[in-house]
Amino acid sequence: MKSVEEFERVPLGFFPTPHEPLPRLSEALGITLTIKRDDYSGFGGGGNKVRKLEYLMAEACKTGVNVVITTGGHQSNHARMVAAAARKFGMRPVLVLRGNPPASWQGNLLLDKLFGAEVQFLDPDGYFTQIEGAMQAHADAAVAQGETPMIIPLGGATPLGALGYVRAVEEMAAQLAPSQTPAPDFIVAPTGSGGTLAGLHVGTRRYWPNTRVIGVSVSAKADWFQPRIAGMAQDCADLLQWPQQWQPEDIWIEDGYVGQAYGVPSDGGIAAIYQLAQLEGVLLDPVYTGKAMHGLFSLVEQGRIPQGSRVTFVHCGGSPALYPFADRLLEQ
DSSP: OOOGGGSOOOOOSOSSOOEEEOHHHHHHHTSEEEEEEGGGOOGGGOOTHHHHHHHHHHHHHHTTOOEEEEEEETTOHHHHHHHHHHHHTTOEEEEEEESOOOSSOOTHHHHHHHTTOEEEEEOTTTHHHHHHHHHHHHHHHHHHTTOOEEEOOGGGOSHHHHHHHHHHHHHHHHHHGGGTOOOOSEEEEEESSSHHHHHHHHHHHHHOTTOEEEEEESSSOHHHHHHHHHHHHHHHHHHHTOOOOOOGGGOEEEOSOOTTSTTSOOHHHHHHHHHHHHHHOOOOOTTTHHHHHHHHHHHHHTTSSOTTOEEEEEEOOOGGGGGGGHHHHHHO
């Protein structure tokens, strides 16, 4: 068996990130709620992708990559973070984003521009059939120019990237140990591509075996995520030589909180943003964390997270995405 520390990574973030209580919201919900502040991971605007990119960029540096290509939506935290990480190591970032060219460059799109990323937009209706070919075309063009490209898949969701969230569980366990605080009964996190959740599953099996991981989808249906995350968790555990096994039915995904579509704010998500801001002074975003917190609220209301439970919410960042949706947020 291996430790996550045996794998090469480049230090990008400011770790450990805080693991804070939310006392006013806990009282309102009837649970003990804490928040893992990976929005404070720092580098490039922060967020959960920093942990994954520490491993993925180590691989890029080791193999002499000088062009990094990835994809995401208009307000993709992942795309913004890849652009920042590429510049950190003197590489050229290329982003192929789902959506039409914007009327104005706001939020993460503005940061993509500040990082000097080359941006291509794909029509949302044809995105899923075109994206692999579009990224490969950029890679082929880079090779033709004598460059060495690397394609990072959507969300950095790979077994290697998932190591970042195995390490995050190890980090949280170390944070709770001095006060002898029990492990949470539940960890709740947004899931858009599955890599964070895969790492959380591997980490909890190892360090907190009685903790249930709940992914609140911000994009796809549960039956798409479950085999994907189970397979990624299995491959990540295999990298570590940890004797763990998953089946799709082991993966708990709530897919009723996406709203109209990925990247489109939902009423419940916006209400959750207001509640966190006004009870705890914590900013969520309308694409990822707001929808996930709405899911957490609903699960408590339904009794599926029982009263008195200890719950940790993983804040995956995303506050730049607040600003492009200012008009929608102010309608509430």
